[in-house]
Amino acid sequence: MKEAAGMRVLITGANGFVGPYVRDALRSVCGDGVAVAATSKDGGPHPAFGQVEELDVTDPAAVQDAIVRHRPSHVIHLAAVAALGAAQADPRNTWRIHVGGALNVANAIIDKAPGCWLVHVGSGLVYGESAKTGRPLDEGTLLAPIDDYAVTKAAADLALGALSRQGLKCVRMRPFNHTGPGQTEAFAVPAFAMQIARIEAGLAPPVIRVGNLDARRDFLDVRDIADAYARAVLNSRDLAPNSIFNVASGVSWRMGDILDRLLAWSSVKIATEQDPLRLRPSDLPCIVGDATRARTLLGWAPGHSFEDTLAAVLEDCRARVAEVPEA
Numbered sequence: 001m002k003e004a005a006g007m008r009v010l011i012t013g014a015n016g017f018v019g020p021y022v023r024d025a026l027r028s029v030c031g032d033g034v035a036v037a038a039t040s041k042d043g044g045p046h047p048a049f050g051q052v053e054e055l056d057v058t059d060p061a062a063v064q065d066a067i068v069r070h071r072p073s074h075v076i077h078l079a080a081v082a083a084l085g086a087a088q089a090d091p092r093n094t095w096r097i098h099v100g101g102a103l104n105v106a107n108a109i110i111d112k113a114p115g116c117w118l119v120h121v122g123s124g125l126v127y128g129e130s131a132k133t134g135r136p137l138d139e140g141t142l143l144a145p146i147d148d149y150a151v152t153k154a155a156a157d158l159a160l161g162a163l164s165r166q167g168l169k170c171v172r173m174r175p176f177n178h179t180g181p182g183q184t185e186a187f188a189v190p191a192f193a194m195q196i197a198r199i200e201a202g203l204a205p206p207v208i209r210v211g212n213l214d215a216r217r218d219f220l221d222v223r224d225i226a227d228a229y230a231r232a233v234l235n236s237r238d239l240a241p242n243s244i245f246n247v248a249s250g251v252s253w254r255m256g257d258i259l260d261r262l263l264a265w266s267s268v269k270i271a272t273e274q275d276p277l278r279l280r281p282s283d284l285p286c287i288v289g290d291a292t293r294a295r296t297l298l299g300w301a302p303g304h305s306f307e308d309t310l311a312a313v314l315e316d317c318r319a320r321v322a323e324v325p326e327a
């Protein structure tokens, strides 16, 4: 194992869906010697972290202060508006968080901790229209984002690329779709699974409401995504200061097939109905990523079967429904 002693990793947006998985991945990839500081906009007690420190990434002075106090060797920048619907609903806020937040973190590192690596969590959606060729998207593919979420993620990614030419040590991760226990219903897989769980519990009529089932997406288990981020931290010393890594399976799943798989695990007969509110003004037909570079340079490979992940999400949703019955 590479030397991880002395690593101090500060995570922004740590109380979101991915944060706790990143903490676990850092421990398993870098060992127990890694110190993790968890921060998020609201802060407060957290089941995985104990306590999360309050840090609003849109506040440049607060970000500088956190960098000075923690003196991190690495920042994993997760803070974001994670769901496309929320990003679209308030584009100005999305720009402020995605672009302003990333620049605040980068500038604080440049000014106060120039040796620190920034691991930026972008998105595979930055390739946008380039996906229409149907070919797997590698890191050299033209960025052609089509919505506010992806445009702002691409803008932050490109801005950090420019700063990395001026001395910032930065790894730009571009994760494709991922899911797992704990994800909110703003995303398709838990949206399907929570509805099934509510129907099974007798809390909803046996009709599941869905959006575009013809879309095909490249899905990974969230643990595989977190593993890639942890490997970027561990291997940073050997990376170029302007590295980019896709994190993708290379396989696309039709959303309708994901739904069918979940429905097959239910003993209740459930009908499917399209909900116009779940359709997007623009939704790319098929997205597949090429993560050859992460496999080669980070020694990364997905370790979880996506069917097992789907089963785990359904079990988690059943447990969530059992815990908090609806009014």
Ligand SMILES: C[C@H]1O[C@H](OP(=O)(O)OP(=O)(O)OC[C@H]2O[C@@H](n3cnc4c(=O)[nH]c(N)nc43)[C@H](O)[C@@H]2O)[C@@H](O)[C@@H](O)C1=O
Pocket (backbone or CB within 6 Å): 082, 083, 084, 122, 123, 124, 125, 175, 176, 177, 178, 185, 186, 187, 188, 189, 191, 192, 209, 210, 211, 212, 213, 215, 216, 217, 255, 278, 280, 283
């Ligand atoms: C890489 C990228 O990955 C994620 O973004 P996303 O692709 O928007 O994820 P999703 O789970 O909301 O949609 C997946 C597909 O499923 C379709 N779909 C059908 N029916 C429903 C439905 O009922 N709900 C939702 N949400 N989507 C539906 C929907 O139209 C789309 O084609 C984020 O992690 C993002 O942060 C990110 O970076």
